[in-house]
Amino acid sequence: MPATKPHTAEAARSVEAERIRPLARAFASARALSREELIGAPVRWPRPSRLHAPLEAPSPKMAAGMRALGLRTVGELLEHLPSDSREARTVAALRAGEQATVAVQVRRITARAVRRRGMRPLVEAAVFDASGAMRATFFNQPWLVERYPAGTRLLLHGKADGRGGFGVSHHALAADAQVDPRGGPGESDAVAHYPAADGVSSTELLTLVQRARPGLSDVTEVLPAAMRVREGLPDRSSALAAMHFPRTPQDLETGRRRLAFEELLLTQLLFLRRSATRRARTGAHVLDEEPALSGRWLREGLPFALTGDQRTAIAAIERDLRAPAPMHRLLMGEVGSGKTVVALYAMLRAVEHGHQAALMAPTETLAEQHFATVQRLLGAEPLAVALLSGSTPVRRRRDILARLASGELRLIVGTHALIEPDVCFRGLAVAVIDEQHRFGVRQRAALGDREPAHPPHALHMTATPIPRTLALARYGEMERSTLRELPRGRQAIQTRLLAGETERARAYQELRGELQAGRQAYVVCPLIEEVPAAGEAGEPGGPAAELGLRAATAELRRLSEGELKGYELALLHGGMRPREKQQAMAAFASGSADVLVATTVIEVGIDVPTRRSC
Numbered sequence: 001m002p003a004t005k006p007h008t009a010e011a012a013r014s015v016e017a018e019r020i021r022p023l024a025r026a027f028a029s030a031r032a033l034s035r036e037e038l039i040g041a042p043v044r045w046p047r048p049s050r051l052h053a054p055l056e057a058p059s060p061k062m063a064a065g066m067r068a069l070g071l072r073t074v075g076e077l078l079e080h081l082p083s084d085s086r087e088a089r090t091v092a093a094l095r096a097g098e099q100a101t102v103a104v105q106v107r108r109i110t111a112r113a114v115r116r117r118g119m120r121p122l123v124e125a126a127v128f129d130a131s132g133a134m135r136a137t138f139f140n141q142p143w144l145v146e147r148y149p150a151g152t153r154l155l156l157h158g159k160a161d162g163r164g165g166f167g168v169s170h171h172a173l174a175a176d177a178q179v180d181p182r183g184g185p186g187e188s189d190a191v192a193h194y195p196a197a198d199g200v201s202s203t204e205l206l207t208l209v210q211r212a213r214p215g216l217s218d219v220t221e222v223l224p225a226a227m228r229v230r231e232g233l234p235d236r237s238s239a240l241a242a243m244h245f246p247r248t249p250q251d252l253e254t255g256r257r258r259l260a261f262e263e264l265l266l267t268q269l270l271f272l273r274r275s276a277t278r279r280a281r282t283g284a285h286v287l288d289e290e291p292a293l294s295g296r297w298l299r300e301g302l303p304f305a306l307t308g309d310q311r312t313a314i315a316a317i318e319r320d321l322r323a324p325a326p327m328h329r330l331l332m333g334e335v336g337s338g339k340t341v342v343a344l345y346a347m348l349r350a351v352e353h354g355h356q357a358a359l360m361a362p363t364e365t366l367a368e369q370h371f372a373t374v375q376r377l378l379g380a381e382p383l384a385v386a387l388l389s390g391s392t393p394v395r396r397r398r399d400i401l402a403r404l405a406s407g408e409l410r411l412i413v414g415t416h417a418l419i420e421p422d423v424c425f426r427g428l429a430v431a432v433i434d435e436q437h438r439f440g441v442r443q444r445a446a447l448g449d450r451e452p453a454h455p456p457h458a459l460h461m462t463a464t465p466i467p468r469t470l471a472l473a474r475y476g477e478m479e480r481s482t483l484r485e486l487p488r489g490r491q492a493i494q495t496r497l498l499a500g501e502t503e504r505a506r507a508y509q510e511l512r513g514e515l516q517a518g519r520q521a522y523v524v525c526p527l528i529e530e531v532p533a534a535g536e537a538g539e540p541g542g543p544a545a546e547l548g549l550r551a552a553t554a555e556l557r558r559l560s561e562g563e564l565k566g567y568e569l570a571l572l573h574g575g576m577r578p579r580e581k582q583q584a585m586a587a588f589a590s591g592s593a594d595v596l597v598a599t600t601v602i603e604v605g606i607d608v609p610t611r612r613s614c
Contacts, residue, residue, distance in 0.1 A: 046218045051075030055208065057200075065199030074215045077208060081243050081259070082192035085252055086157065092131035096162025101191040101203070103174050104129050104136070106152045111142045127154065127166075136166045144171075157191075157203050170203040174210075192244055209244050216241050223262060233258045283454050284326035285355050285429040291318075293352035293381070294345055301379050302341070304487060309333075313342045313481035320457060320479070321349055321430075327457035332465055333483030334493060339461045340373050342483070343432045346459055351383065351410045355429035359413045360447055362435050363574065364389045365581055365601050370434065371413040388414035388423075391578040419446040431456040435463075508563040515567055515594050523559065523597045527551040528573045556597040564595055572598040 033041075053074045057063035071077050089100040104127035111121040123138040123145060136156055138144050148154060155174040158167045194205040219237040228235065234242065234254065242255030291298075298306070306314070313331060320327035333339050347357035359374070361367040371387040378385070386400045386409055403409035407426030412418070416439075431447045433439065447456070460478065486492065498507050511521050530551040556571050570593035572584040587593040596602070 044217060046220055048075075048218055048220050050218045051078070051215055055212075059199075061199040062204065063199075065197040068197040069195065069200070074212045077205075077212050078215055078219070078240055078244070080194060080205070080209075081240075081256075082194050082252075084193040085246060085249075086191045086193050088191045090131040091127075091129050091134050094134070094160040094166070096160055099157070099159055101155065101157045102129065102166070103153070103155050104134075106148050106150050106154060107133070108150055109145055109148055111145050127156070134160075134164050134166050136168050138168050138171070155191075155203055155207060170201040172201070172204040172207040174207060192246070213241075213245070222266075231261065233261060236262070278328060279325050281326065281455070282324040284324055284457055285350070285353065285427070285454060286324050287321040287349045287353050287355075287429065287457075289353060291349065291352070294348040297348055297378070297381060298345065301381060302377070306341070307338060307483070307485040307487055309481075309483040309485045310338050310342055313483060314345050316479070316481050317342070317346050317459065318349075321346065326455040327459065327479070329459050329479040329481060330465070331459055331461045331481050331483070333461075333463060334486070335463050336486060336493075337463075337483040338487050339434075339463075339483060340370065341377065342481075343434075343459055343461060344374060344377055346430050346457070347411060347432060350429035350457075353429065355427040356404070356407065356410050356412070356425050357430040357432070358411075358418055358425070358428060358447065359432040359434065360418050360439075361413070361415060362439060363601055364391060364415055364578060365572070365574075365585070366434065367413055367415045368582070368585075374411070374413060383411060384409060385411045385413065388412060388417045389578075390415060390417055392417065425451070427451075427454070428456045429454075430459065432459045432461065434461045505563075512564070515564075520588065520591070520593075521595045522602065523555060523595060524602070525550045525552040525555050525597070525599055528553060528575050528599055530554050552597050552599050559595070559597065567594040568592060569595045569597055572596055572602060574599060574601045 051074050055066060055071060055073060055077055057066055066072070069080065071080055086099065086101050089098075089102055091102060091104065094100060094102070107126040107128055109123065109125040111123045114120070114122050120140045121142040123141055125136045125138070125144075125148065127134060127136050136154075136158075153174040155172050156166065156168050157170040159169070160166050192206055192209070194202045194209075196202045196205060216237045219240060221236050223233065223236070227233075233239075236258070239255040239258035242251040243259070246252050246255075317327065317329065320329060331339050331342060343359065347359065350357040359370055361370055367387065367389055371385065374385055386403070388397065388400050392400070400409065400412070401423060404412065405424045405426060417423070428447075428451060433447065447458075498504060514521060526549050528551060530553075552571060552573050556569055559565075560569050568587075570584045570587050572581060572588075576584070584593070584596065588596045
């Protein structure tokens with residue numbers, strides 16, 4: 001019988017193990033590591049639980065400052081990233097007048113009285129590093145004589161006077177690693193500068209971070225190695241070390257880029273996950289019947305033709321309403337681009353399926369405007385629409401709530417009053433939220449939480465999306481439709497920035513020309529009334545006046561006696577009673593008022609075709 005390998009099960013397993021065992025190779029090399037190299041290699045065993053260890057502050061005031069910064073554990077301290085870096089110097093390299101940080105050791109320290117009344121003794125310390133010695137001066141802190149005896153290692157930040165003196169603005173005990181026996185401040189030419197708070201300075205935070213440095217080995221990695229290699233990113237522990245203890249100016253940027261990449265990636269993944277969860281969510285009313293009421297309204301009820309963007313937005317909304325997952329769409333467009341028409345189509349789709357629809361606006365003025373617009377757009381359609389706001393009379397409010405709860409009332413327009421606890425819907429299928437950035441996150445969600453089993457389709461409208469809204473749309477949290485075309489007859493909006501009294505006078509001159517041509521104008525102010533300066537009750541001015549902020553009430557008086565004398569002016573702001581606001585809007589809409597002086601309560605506009613703004 002020929003010689004062969006043993007045919008035992010144990011031998012077979014041994015051969016198989018040798019065949020599949022991967023070789024350990026040197027970094028960036030095909031060379032296999034020897035047994036001795038493997039045994040001698042450093043092993044890192046992160047223990048993330050150690051990052052939860054509480055921080056110890058040397059004084060109650062410093063502890064309060066750290067709490068104000070949200071720093072309670074070692075991990076939170078290591079995540080408190082520097083906002084900038086300061087130049088680190090040796091004593092010999094200090095230049096007169098420059099702000100710098102030095103790591104030194106105290107040779108002797110004394111306090112001497114100051115002749116100026118009210119000042120505490122001056123503390124002077126002879127300090128040194130391997131490159132030289134200097135005199136450090138501390139102001140109004142006589143207790144430092146006891147705190148920093150000879151031999152204490154310090155981290156000082158301040159300004160050199162060029163004569164061997166150094167005025168200290170911030171100081172802290174230095175860890176041994178921060179004092180280089182060769183004369184440098186350690187292993188870096190830059191010192192991290194941290195956001196600080198009352199009771200804890202940037203220098204003290206640097207000292208705490210230095211002591212917590214061993215905790216960097218317990219930081220866990222969240223990015224796959226293949227991704228880090230592909231993007232040229234360091235591991236998370238190294239990125240934090242580069243931020244806190246930069247060896248070169250490029251270290252800060254390298255660390256920042258790695259941490260920023262991780263933050264943006266995790267944010268995008270969160271949005272995508274939420275979007276996928278929302279799409280998988282079912283229970284919304286499926287509005288898939290052929291458009292009867294809404295179709296007839298589009299064909300016969302509108303006195304104008306839809307723009308191409310409006311048709312595109314309506315088609316996208318139609319697809320959303322036919323799905324069991326609730327719609328979550330953002331409709332963007334300039335004032336006058338026709339967002340209300342698109343929203344009303346979605347609301348009519350709910351009504352013709354036997355459900356309800358609501359439109360919520362952030363102010364009573366806007367809600368009243370929408371209410372009037374919806375009534376006008378519906379024309380001869382026999383649909384009841386109600387308005388619900390904080391100023392709705394008690395009896396009328398009670399009737400509206402009863403009709404909503406029974407399902408008799410299918411269309412409603414309102415303010416925050418729509419999300420009050422006593423408001424109940426019978427079958428809310430479409431919720432439209434106008435100027436959605438004016439509502440809080442929970443307020444917007446409250447309208448959709450009335451029936452958790454049947455969440456409504458949500459359409460958010462805005463002319464001025466805030467960055468958070470754009471981010472939600474960008475990362476897929478919300479679908480997006482944009483109305484760029486203006487309806488026929490609408491003119492493009494022109495915006496100019498004028499500064500200074502000369503240009504202001506020229507603007508009012510142009511405005512008078514428009515008024516003479518039969519047009520109207522807005523004058524919008526940021527304040528309702530002028531705020532007196534502190535200690536000067538009754539005298540207008542203060543910080544608002546210094547910033548050039550004008551109040552609507554004062555501007556009305558000034559304009560009626562100045563630039564716009566002889567014209568009819570009306571006043572509108574959020575502090576007026578509902579009846580007064582309605583009268584002002586009616587006067588402007590009818591043309592009896594030439595100019596409406598208002599606050600940003602009218603930022604969404606009033607339907608007046610002859611209006612101009614200033």
